[in-house]
Amino acid sequence: xxxxxxxxxxxxxxxxxxxxxxxxxxxxxxxxxxxxxxxxxxxxxxxxxxxxxxxxxxxxxxxxxxxxxxxxxxxxxxxxxxxxxxxxxxxxxxxxxxxxxxxxxxxxxxxxxxxxxxxxxxxxx
Numbered sequence: 603x604x605x606x607x608x609x610x611x612x613x614x615x616x617x618x619x620x621x622x623x624x625x626x627x628x629x630x631x632x633x634x635x636x637x638x639x640x641x642x643x644x645x646x647x648x649x650x651x652x653x654x655x656x657x658x659x660x661x662x663x664x665x666x667x668x669x670x671x672x673x674x675x676x677x678x679x680x681x682x683x684x685x686x687x688x689x690x691x692x693x694x695x696x697x698x699x700x701x702x703x704x705x706x707x708x709x710x711x712x713x714x715x716x717x718x719x720x721x722x723x724x725x726x727x
Contacts, residue, residue, distance in 0.1 A: 604628045604700045604716040611696060611721030614688055618725070622683040624698030624718060631679040632656075635701040637714055638672060638683045640694035640723075647711060650696070651683060655704035663709070665691075688725045695720040 610622040637652040651672035652661045660672050671684040681698055699714035
């Protein structure tokens with residue numbers, strides 16, 4: 603079992619930045635690949651970014667490539683999502699997720715085993 607708790611969401615103006623954190627507890631965090639997903643009102647949950655268990659490889663959705671950066675600190679059991687140049691289209695609930703496929707960079711929901719409750723990100727125009 604892995605418990606995930608996100609933090610760092612909030613209200614920001616377009617063009618601004620936020621840094622999300624996801625703290626993990628329970629099973630060995632370092633064995634899990636981690637991902638971020640988001641869900642906007644009336645839309646399906648979508649993939650944002652993923653990172654392998656060692657942090658040596660990352661993957662991003664085209665919509666956030668060049669603006670968002672995923673990273674992790676295995677000593678602190680935490681994964682981060684640095685979000686720059688935010689736009690109103692980035693408004694959503696952001697959730698982190700853990701996958702037992704530690705070396706995968708999967709963008710599909712069903713490849714992830716645990717999800718956090720999410721944190722709201724609102725970008726005003």
